[in-house]
Amino acid sequence: MSADFDLERDAFGQLVxxxxxxxxxxxxSVVRAFPLSAPGEHIAVVGSDGHELAWIARLDAVPPGLRALIEDELKQREFMPVIRRLLNVSSVVTPSQWQVDTDRGQTRFTLKSEDDIRRLGDGSLLIADSHGVHYRIPDLQALDRHSRRLLDRFL
Structure with missing residues (x-):
């Protein structure tokens, strides 16, 4: 396994x-082309001007040290908490305040519109709050009954 490029961090922590x-x-920067449907494939290394400089077809084909650096950079870049359960929703009309339990702890956010809840092809949901933070529900059916009931009001 070899890549036709190398990545490293400089003294300021930037990727070179x-x-x-x-x-x-x-x-x-390292950017996924399809972060939800193909997270381990189609990754670009882009310059500060946004132009692609290198392409990674499959992350598992990259040498382990380089792969670890790329995965670390992607984790820092992509912030998408996973909702484990809905604790409370202020009202059935939007905007509404949501209190949820995520893989990163409990939080509250405002849902501006029902249009900010998107169904993805794999049966998951993507919810955007009023500040542009995206939350993911990987499997709607895996949520507890109370959470599904609250969510059904908006779907």
Whole structure:
């Protein structure tokens, strides 16, 4: 397993991409093309101008050290808490205040509109709060009865 590039962090913590021909690009970012449907595939390394500099077809084909650096960078970039259960919803009309338990602890957010709840192809839901933070429910059927009942009002 080898990549035709190398990534490392500089003294300031920024990613530096070194291509096979020796060209170096500082301040690059790692971005998933399909973060929900194909999280381990189709990952781009882009420059500060947003142009693609390197492409990773499959993350599992990247050497372990490089893969760990890429995964760490993606975790820092992508903040998408998973909702485990709904504790309370202020009203059935929007905007409404939601209190939820996530994989990162309990939180409250405002749902501006029912349109901010999207069904994804794999049976999961994506919920955007009023600040643009996205929450994911990986499996609607895995939620407890109380949570499903609260959510059914908006679906």
């Amino acid at each position: 991409l070194t291509l096979a021909d020796g060209r170096r690009h500082a301040g690059v």
